[in-house]
Amino acid sequence: MAHHKSAEKRIRRNARAFEVNHARKSRIRTFVKSVETALARGERESASEALKAAEPELRRGVNKGIIHRNTASRKISRLAKRVNALG
Numbered sequence: 001m002a003h004h005k006s007a008e009k010r011i012r013r014n015a016r017a018f019e020v021n022h023a024r025k026s027r028i029r030t031f032v033k034s035v036e037t038a039l040a041r042g043e044r045e046s047a048s049e050a051l052k053a054a055e056p057e058l059r060r061g062v063n064k065g066i067i068h069r070n071t072a073s074r075k076i077s078r079l080a081k082r083v084n085a086l087g
């Protein structure tokens with residue numbers, strides 16, 4: 001249990017940051033999953049559109065400090081490779 005005012009504030013801030021970061025990460029996963037489901041169905045056009053929507057979400061996650069920039073680049077690269085392989 002926190003005994004200092006600053007420690008109590010830090011607990012509140014950490015809880016808020018966790019909620020925000022968790023929501024952002026979940027949103028990123030949702031966008032990536034939409035690309036993967038389109039790929040699984042073999043629909044190149046919808047997969048390409050989903051990738052165009054997912055890429056900014058991944059980049060935003062990097063800017064917000066949710067995921068590492070290399071992780072985002074790797075995911076975008078692998079998804080793009082799979083989308084291009086459909087065509």
